[in-house]
Amino acid sequence: MQGLDFSVVPPYAEILWMGVWWTVVLTVTAAVISFVFGVVFALVVLYAPKTIALPVRAFMWLFMGTPLLLQLFLIYYGLGQLGFKIPALVAGIIGLGLHFAVYNADILRAGIVAVDVGQTEGARSLGFGRFQTLRYFIVPQAVRNTIPAMGNNLIVLLKESSLVSIIGIAELVHAAQLAISETFRPFEFYITVAALYYMLNLVLEAGLRRVEQNVEVSR
Amino acid sequence: MDFSLVQRVFPFFVEAAWITIEISALSLALGLIVAFLVAAAKMSRSLPLRIFGSAYVSLFRGTPCLIQLFVLYFGGPQIGINLEPCAAGVIGLGLNIGAYMAEAIRGAILSVDRGQTEAARSIGFSRFQTMRKVVLPQAARLMIRPLGVNAVALVKGSALVSTISVVELTYTAQRYIGSTYKPFEIFGVAAVLYMLIVYVVARIVDLIDRRYAIA
Numbered sequence: 001m002q003g004l005d006f007s008v009v010p011p012y013a014e015i016l017w018m019g020v021w022w023t024v025v026l027t028v029t030a031a032v033i034s035f036v037f038g039v040v041f042a043l044v045v046l047y048a049p050k051t052i053a054l055p056v057r058a059f060m061w062l063f064m065g066t067p068l069l070l071q072l073f074l075i076y077y078g079l080g081q082l083g084f085k086i087p088a089l090v091a092g093i094i095g096l097g098l099h100f101a102v103y104n105a106d107i108l109r110a111g112i113v114a115v116d117v118g119q120t121e122g123a124r125s126l127g128f129g130r131f132q133t134l135r136y137f138i139v140p141q142a143v144r145n146t147i148p149a150m151g152n153n154l155i156v157l158l159k160e161s162s163l164v165s166i167i168g169i170a171e172l173v174h175a176a177q178l179a180i181s182e183t184f185r186p187f188e189f190y191i192t193v194a195a196l197y198y199m200l201n202l203v204l205e206a207g208l209r210r211v212e213q214n215v216e217v218s219r
Numbered sequence: 220m221d222f223s224l225v226q227r228v229f230p231f232f233v234e235a236a237w238i239t240i241e242i243s244a245l246s247l248a249l250g251l252i253v254a255f256l257v258a259a260a261k262m263s264r265s266l267p268l269r270i271f272g273s274a275y276v277s278l279f280r281g282t283p284c285l286i287q288l289f290v291l292y293f294g295g296p297q298i299g300i301n302l303e304p305c306a307a308g309v310i311g312l313g314l315n316i317g318a319y320m321a322e323a324i325r326g327a328i329l330s331v332d333r334g335q336t337e338a339a340r341s342i343g344f345s346r347f348q349t350m351r352k353v354v355l356p357q358a359a360r361l362m363i364r365p366l367g368v369n370a371v372a373l374v375k376g377s378a379l380v381s382t383i384s385v386v387e388l389t390y391t392a393q394r395y396i397g398s399t400y401k402p403f404e405i406f407g408v409a410a411v412l413y414m415l416i417v418y419v420v421a422r423i424v425d426l427i428d429r430r431y432a433i434a
Contacts, residue, residue: 004297062410065375065410065413065414065418066410066413066414067375067376067377067378067379067389068378069378069381069382069389070378070388070389070392070409070410071406073389073393073396073402073406074402074403074406077396077400077402078402078403080402081400081401081402159283159284160283162283162286163285163379165285166382173283173286173289180293185297186289186290186293186294187290187293187294187295187297188294190286190289190290190293190294191290191294194282194283194286194287197281197282197283198278198281198282201281201282202281
């Protein structure tokens, strides 16, 4: 047992900040993918012909029933086996993006169904096509109503992005592991990393609260 | 698809699945104990206890579970805590899920109508009796679903302990993907077992929920 000494951390500040930066980049990119694909999956499940909807539903079911870590291994090694030579960073972003797309799709599907039928009837009777009705009336309302739930997913995404360190992406956890391999001070560095995640989380939560308030006001 | 590989590795995966089940069950038990204590602390009349409860929930929900496991397993020895991987995994997962479950329990207790407490207090029940005989029995019913959701999340979250070298399903899958270069087959085997476990947990939650549902 050695004493704790947090003075070992500051010399690695630069590496840790790079880690924070990459964690933010990862989270934001994966969040965009998870939103776009969330909308696509939700629409496919609800409106596409069975031949397309069924495989997507099976995929969603598979990704909701298995751990993210396992999915990351599948995507990282699986894409390689299929002949796509992609860097770990891309595999990590795809993995996180798809995993949370599935959860967003589940929320959005419920949100779309919950939009009043009168909205569809109104839009259709004004002469909007089926796609236009979805594009301009139904999806925007569904997205707005599900912002709090998808915001929760985003908070989970930020924390779960730590998992991609396992496939070797140089984000925050990985940065800490680098420092630990030189200093043999896991406790100090992991506590520091935890504090950094906590702060990122606070920032994200404050941001989401503002978005939610704006949505409330514009209603 | 290489089915002979699936056949060959399957027994090892079943064994690993049992470890996943054991880890999940033990951390669920620990998590429930922690959750009740933390929920009680958060709703107690003593300010220090309330601060402790809030801080616990906030810290454990505000940082990644992976980091919590790393602090405990890799950082623990520095402060005199030497744990086997399995023990560190169970304690880490239990402390983490406890924070989430505490909120589920608190939510259920708070959604019991205030009138129930007021009525019980006014006919002479003490605070403890009110909680024990009036509020908790009604809240118990409301917390089954949210706790069940947490239990399912815990099964999937238990994959994290593979990173501190507990030989459970995900660890086994990773090892075989590395040695066979057949990620799809191996993922398939592990996925089937995970979904089987998740399905059974969900069914059990359903049964409990139906047993205690208001007719």
